[in-house]
Amino acid sequence: MTTRPTRPIRRNLHTGRERRRGSLPVLARLGLVLATAFLVLFPAGAAQAATGEGMDSYTAAYDLQKDGSVQVRERITWRFPAGEERHGIFRNIIVRMGVSGQDGKYRYYDMTDVAVSSPSGAPDAFQVSDNGAAREIRIGSADQYTSGTQVYDVSYTLHNVLNPIAGQDGAANTVEFFYNVFGTNEFTPRDKVSVTVNAPAASTKVLCYQGAAGATTPCQGTTGNPSTFSAASLASGDAMTVVASYPATAFDNPRPDIRDGSSDTSLGSGAASAANAAAWVGGIGAPVVALAVMGTLVWTRGRDERYADVTPGLTPAAGTAAEAPTTRGGRTVVAVQFQPPAGVQPGMVGTIIDETANPIDVSATIIDLAVRGYLRIEEVDGSGPFSRTDWNLTQLPPPADDRLLPYERKLLDGIFASRGDVVALSELKNHFASTLKSIQSAMYEEVVRRHWFRSSPQVQRGVWQGLGLALAVIGGLILFYGRGAIQAVLGSGFTGGVALGVGLLLAGGITWILGGRMAAKTAEGSAVLAQSLGFKEYLTTAEAGQIAFEEASNIFSRYLPYAVVFGVADRWAKTFADVARAAEAANQPLIMPTWYVWSGNVFPDFTSIANGVDSFSTTSTGTFTSTPGSSGASGFGGGGFSGGGGGGSSSGSW
CATH class of the missing domain: 2.60.40 (Immunoglobulin-like)
Structure with a gap:
């Protein structure tokens, strides 16, 4: 007898808002993380390819x-x-x-x-x-x-x-x-x-x-x-x-x-059977435990607080808020508010609405600073047929009766401190991303300082979503790489690697999703949210006949940054176009804003200014987040680098 061995959420650029609580870009991030984790876990192979071992x-x-x-x-x-x-x-x-x-x-x-x-x-x-x-x-x-x-x-x-x-x-x-x-x-x-x-x-x-x-x-x-x-x-x-x-x-x-x-192993089939049982228990139990634990945390800590005995949108009398009874959960009741929340800037409104300091909130802050007299925004048309509109930002002497918040100061310094008093928006492309992160961090600090959140919503989400990502990475490594390593120890009788890997991936996904709901507002924050949504209701339903001519120009400018945050700038502009026509007919023409300089060939109107501001906000969000890309060189022609390609292996030395 011959015995032989075998071989072995689409984003709306018009509004700039996106609801982060429901988003789960796990697969895209997981792919990048798995590749990084593989290089970390198997550095010898990467070094071998790079150095000729x-x-x-x-x-x-x-x-x-x-x-x-x-x-x-x-x-x-x-x-x-x-x-x-x-x-x-x-x-x-x-x-x-x-x-x-x-x-x-x-x-x-x-x-x-x-x-x-x-x-x-x-x-x-x-x-x-x-x-x-x-x-x-x-x-x-x-x-x-x-x-x-x-x-x-x-x-x-x-x-x-x-x-x-x-x-x-x-x-x-x-x-x-x-x-x-x-x-x-x-x-x-x-x-x-x-x-x-x-x-x-x-x-x-x-x-x-x-x-x-x-x-x-x-x-x-x-x-x-x-x-x-x-x-x-x-x-x-x-x-x-x-x-x-x-x-x-x-x-x-x-x-x-x-x-x-x-x-495959010297441990025998008993060890593989025991490991199989443990892997299946872990694979089934991990998502169940994740759902139970995270569900409990979301219910007890992740729901917004609200004042129990106060009309929604209102706060207890001064000095009594700390003792006022609160409850968690419930639907936000919105009543029309004819003004923005007192002392709450557009960027803060944007942050409280979706618990995220988005780039559009930073763009709206620039517009708000222009309205308040800190800078002027001026359209600059390109000279070629395919050129794009640019904007010059000109720093002005600060008003004597106004004060800047820390994140607003960071924003102005980030634009002008090292570039002079006149800066083109296009000059910030590929150079502003790090400054943007600093500004966003200061905005999170501001909402905590105002007691709208007990800690930074970014940190609250990040801790739990980071845990979810770690679980998913471990599950992915076991599923795609680790099964062979475990079988090398326990033998081919071990078949629980898929169950364990899938279970940890599911547990990670559950933790990620529910972790995104852990940024709970305080009762004070919920009251500001209700006021902000009430003000949005006003901007979307306001009629021209409700606005007095003598206040129209000032109201248009003051409220426009909020309209940009809410994504209703076009609706607000149409309302004021009606106001302007009515004022013209009454021989009381409105004064156009001076903080925004339009580049059109005819006299500007409220619609053209609002359109220009909306375009500025959309363009600036992309400018602020842009970073330099790669050179585009081929990896064959000298453009490659260690870690810049795909794959890798390890063997031989330690």
Whole structure:
């Protein structure tokens, strides 16, 4: 009998608002995070690709013994990564392999007599341990480093490696040495490989194969005693297999060592069964626990507080708010408010509405600062047929009766401090993103200072969504990468990796979604929200007849930044177009604002100014968030860099 081993929310640019609580860009982010996590977890492979780590040469002598064992002597010339220090190398020698046509059984090659030395003087202490289906020989010391090119001599004995080959009469007429010098899991490039096989008799025929799994690409092999084999330029993942046939009479009736169990582990099927049970419990339990815990947290801490005995939109009398009873949850009741909340700027209104300091809130703040006299916005038409409108921002002397909030000061300084008193909006492109983050952070600090939130809503969301992302990353690593590593320890009987990975991915998604609802407003914040939504109701329903001519120009300018935040600037402009026509008919023409300079060929009206401001807000949000892109160079032509491509592998050194 012949026994052979087997191979082993669309965003509205007009309004700039987006509801963050329901968004879940998990898959896009997860892909980026998994790639990053892989490079972090497997840095040796990335370094190898970047620095040319590999074997300059591998020379091995396989001395076949009459009892069917083989004494192996290896000389490995190892090239460590340029400019880096490592502790040493490791060799994984397969000692368990499945048997063709025999499920639940494996072939065992007992490994003994391990010895290591280094003619080049590299640290040669070693440890031998189980590593799944292999025995790992880890060479080097955790307290010492080595670098450059080093030589290692490794020797060991493998038992029961020969295959008796039966003839037509059923008797073993020949014996084969059919052995993988390297498996397809060898990811270290090998420049030159030379193998000799010594035996009690000369070989009668030989074969040599190299390449990926299943490849029939030949390498060099010659018969005799010794038989010789060689290969050059074995790339990452290339195997090398040698076959030598001998007369059966040269050996003492060798037999393979066939055992019950899994070829992938030394722990046995019991460990795999226990791990399977734990993985399935974890896979099913993780999303259930995540849903229960996060659901409880959202119900008890993630819902907005409200004053219990106060009309929505109102607050208790001064000095009594701290003692006023509150409740959680409930629908926000909106009543029309004819003015914005007292002392609440447009950027703050935008932040309280969706609990996020969006770029549109920053753009509205610029418009509000212009209305208040801190700067002037002036349209600048391009000269070419395909050119775009730009805007000059001109800093003005600050009004004596107004004060800036910290985030407003950061905004003005970010625009003008290093660029002078006149700055084109286009000049900020690719240079303002870091300043924008600082301004947004100051806006979150401002809503906490005003006691609308107990802590930054960005931080509240970020902590829980970060936990969700971590769970999803772990689940993804187990699902896509970790199953093989676990099976290497527990064996192919372990099948719970998919359940555990999917379960953690689901738990991460649940935590991410519900974590986005953890930014709860205080009762004071809920009151401001109700007032803000009531003011939005006014802007969307106001009629021209409700606005007095003598107040119209001032009201138009004061409320326009809020209309931009709410996304109703066009509706507000149409209302004032009606007001202007009525005022003209009454011989009381309205005065046009001076804080915005229109570039049109005719006299501006409220509609043209509102359209210009709306266009400015849309353009500025893109300008503020823009960052420089890559050069677009090809990775083949010198534009590539470590970590800039895709994929990676690790092997060989530690």
